[in-house]
Amino acid sequence: MRDSCNFEAVQAKVAALRTDIVRMITAAGSGHPGGSLSAVEIMATLYFGGVLNYDAENPKAEARDRFILSKGHAAPVLYATLANAGYFPREELTTLRAFGSRLQGHPDSLKLPGVEVSTGSLGQGLSISSGLAYALAFPASAQSPTVFTLLGDGELQEGQVWEAAMFAAHYRLSNLVAIIDNNELQIDGAVSEVMDVRDISAKLSSFGWYVLEADGHDVRALYKELTTAKAHKEGPAVVVAHTVKGKGVSFMENQCGWHGKAPNAEQCAAALDELCAPGEAALSVSDRPADREVV
Amino acid sequence: MSEKKATRAAFGETLVELLYEGVDVYAVDADLSGSTTTAKLAAVAPERHLNVGIAEQNMIDVAAGLSLAGKTVFTGSFAVFGTGRVYDQIRNTVCYTKLNVKITPTHAGISVGSDGGSHQMIEDIALMRALPNMRVLVPADFNSTKAALRIAAATPGPFYVRMGRANVPSLYPDTGGFELGRARILREGCDVTIVACGVEVYLALEAAELLAAEGIQAEVIDAFSLKPLDAATILASARKTGFVVTAEEHSVIGGLGEATAALLAENPGVAVKPLRRIGVQDRFGTSGEFEELFREYGLDAQAIHDVVVE
Numbered sequence: 356m357r358d359s360c361n362f363e364a365v366q367a368k369v370a371a372l373r374t375d376i377v378r379m380i381t382a383a384g385s386g387h388p389g390g391s392l393s394a395v396e397i398m399a400t401l402y403f404g405g406v407l408n409y410d411a412e413n414p415k416a417e418a419r420d421r422f423i424l425s426k427g428h429a430a431p432v433l434y435a436t437l438a439n440a441g442y443f444p445r446e447e448l449t450t451l452r453a454f455g456s457r458l459q460g461h462p463d464s465l466k467l468p469g470v471e472v473s474t475g476s477l478g479q480g481l482s483i484s485s486g487l488a489y490a491l492a493f494p495a496s497a498q499s500p501t502v503f504t505l506l507g508d509g510e511l512q513e514g515q516v517w518e519a520a521m522f523a524a525h526y527r528l529s530n531l532v533a534i535i536d537n538n539e540l541q542i543d544g545a546v547s548e549v550m551d552v553r554d555i556s557a558k559l560s561s562f563g564w565y566v567l568e569a570d571g572h573d574v575r576a577l578y579k580e581l582t583t584a585k586a587h588k589e590g591p592a593v594v595v596a597h598t599v600k601g602k603g604v605s606f607m608e609n610q611c612g613w614h615g616k617a618p619n620a621e622q623c624a625a626a627l628d629e630l631c632a633p634g635e636a637a638l639s640v641s642d643r644p645a646d647r648e649v650v
Numbered sequence: 651m652s653e654k655k656a657t658r659a660a661f662g663e664t665l666v667e668l669l670y671e672g673v674d675v676y677a678v679d680a681d682l683s684g685s686t687t688t689a690k691l692a693a694v695a696p697e698r699h700l701n702v703g704i705a706e707q708n709m710i711d712v713a714a715g716l717s718l719a720g721k722t723v724f725t726g727s728f729a730v731f732g733t734g735r736v737y738d739q740i741r742n743t744v745c746y747t748k749l750n751v752k753i754t755p756t757h758a759g760i761s762v763g764s765d766g767g768s769h770q771m772i773e774d775i776a777l778m779r780a781l782p783n784m785r786v787l788v789p790a791d792f793n794s795t796k797a798a799l800r801i802a803a804a805t806p807g808p809f810y811v812r813m814g815r816a817n818v819p820s821l822y823p824d825t826g827g828f829e830l831g832r833a834r835i836l837r838e839g840c841d842v843t844i845v846a847c848g849v850e851v852y853l854a855l856e857a858a859e860l861l862a863a864e865g866i867q868a869e870v871i872d873a874f875s876l877k878p879l880d881a882a883t884i885l886a887s888a889r890k891t892g893f894v895v896t897a898e899e900h901s902v903i904g905g906l907g908e909a910t911a912a913l914l915a916e917n918p919g920v921a922v923k924p925l926r927r928i929g930v931q932d933r934f935g936t937s938g939e940f941e942e943l944f945r946e947y948g949l950d951a952q953a954i955h956d957v958v959v960e
Binding site: 471473485486493514522 | 676678700702703707708710712713714716717720721738739741742746747748749
């Protein structure tokens with residue numbers, strides 16, 4: 356963890372990630388923009404704010420912190436982050452979901468460096484992260500790597516998440532940090548209407564977690580809470596990040612219809628107009644190797 | 651056939667042996683560590699035994715997480731919960747990511763007995779066989795269970811090892827001679843091939859005795875490795891006898907019987923007579939004692955004998 360954070364640099368990455376996400380999902384013709392765009396600042400703060408200890412040149416370095424994307428359908432934000440971090444060429448992003456691509460519809464750790472474990476079936480990441488955190492903390496050491504995992508708020512409807520929440524607190528996994536991308540929407544509508552998860556912070560607190568909250572689009576606030584969570588050594592910590600689904604693209608914001616739908620060329624252009632990314636080389640949609648239809 | 655022991659009794663004992671041999675072994679159980687015997691590992695290395703409580707989904711994925719850090723991890727619980735309830739965790743995390751997790755629940759099959767149909771898992775082999783990257787071992791006695799667990803520990807990647815609650819006769823004097831993908835011929839004969847797995851192996855040997863008294867020489871094969879299946883051994887025996895009967899304490903759907911059926915269908919002319927399958931005939935189990943259940947479900951030595959002479 357760095358002592359200080361270059362927030363301007365993180366903010367520049369935020370812009371780059373958003374344009375990459377829009378372009379790659381447009382190129383793929385399918386994918387999940389809403390929950391990818393809501394998690395951009397979270398991912399940028401982890402990877403470019405110095406919170407997560409990693410080495411893209413040596414993706415399996417033993418001392419690295421681990422990041423596990425429990426909400427695997429937000430693969431585009433993970434891929435954009437990993438590419439910008441140097442795990443693989445940014446040009447590869449437009450192969451998203453294509454036959455033969457390492458960028459599978461949901462993250463596949465056997466194919467892509469930087470992906471710690473394959474995810475996509477919701478509710479499993481916190482359990483996996485807990486087992487991994489336990490193993491990394493034994494034998495106990497002040498240098499134990501930290502395991503970060505990102506869940507959606509809708510994902511908290513999966514019962515297994517609460518099995519894991521009990522487990523992590525029971526075994527006092529102080530090298531485990533969960534992040535909730537609390538965008539309040541899921542495919543079928545508002546989380547509160549589909550199946551209300553109610554007070555996430557109170558729930559996790561009562562399960563024995565150290566609970567922090569942050570504006571999930573404020574990189575300074577995220578940096579403060581994520582570093583506090585990482586430093587917490589009394590048990591597992593969670594940062595509930597309040598976010599906006601589809602953040603940054605006005606017509607996608609707070610629209611559950613954009614959970615799993617790709618923009619067309621016109622919508623992509625409109626989105627990119629809003630997402631100015633000065634100084635960043637933009638990926639072209641026409642980089643796509645072959646046009647195809649995805650159902 | 652001498653002393654009787656449950657295959658599950660080999661589980662905890664083998665975990666402790668592996669630990670003392672230097673294997674970085676962990677067990678994750680779900681409030682059944684006394685029954686599964688993983689408690690034996692907890693007794694000598696409590697930090698290597700994680701009890702997740704009654705939370706099987708978490709059990710599988712905690713094991714997955716441990717394996718990501720390079721550990722060799724065995725899961726517990728009963729087969730009905732440890733495979734069926736957690737199929738998605740096994741599929742999407744353990745097998746899809748090809749993790750070094752050994753799915754090793756106990757109390758498989760109707761030999762669970764008095765707990766009844768809710769606890770008698772008869773589809774586990776079908777579920778586990780269908781998964782890419784999964785290997786499936788169904789040992790028949792205490793020593794072969796030890797061997798199966800050792801093979802699983804020594805071979806990277808997902809395994810399913812099926813264990814039972816009932817005490818069964820010892821068939822092997824030691825743990826030697828077992829290999830992934832290799833069946834073992836326990837009795838040679840020229841009239842019929844009985845391919846069995848798990849508890850049915852000793853019942854097939856008993857059936858072979860009954861048949862021998864009537865002048866029918868049965869060859870009994872222990873299909874210890876269901877996936878990969880030892881096609882060469884089974885086909886060679888089928889070629890010799892011309893008649894194959896399978897026997898498993900599992901549904902006839904998706905288990906050893908269907909695996910053998912596929913093998914014979916893909917190698918036409920090897921067996922002269924149609925394949926016969928001993929197994930649970932697409933129904934659930936029920937409460938009862940071992941012998942009455944095996945009689946009711948047509949799994950005992952007499953049932954195997956009758957199918958052969960029919």
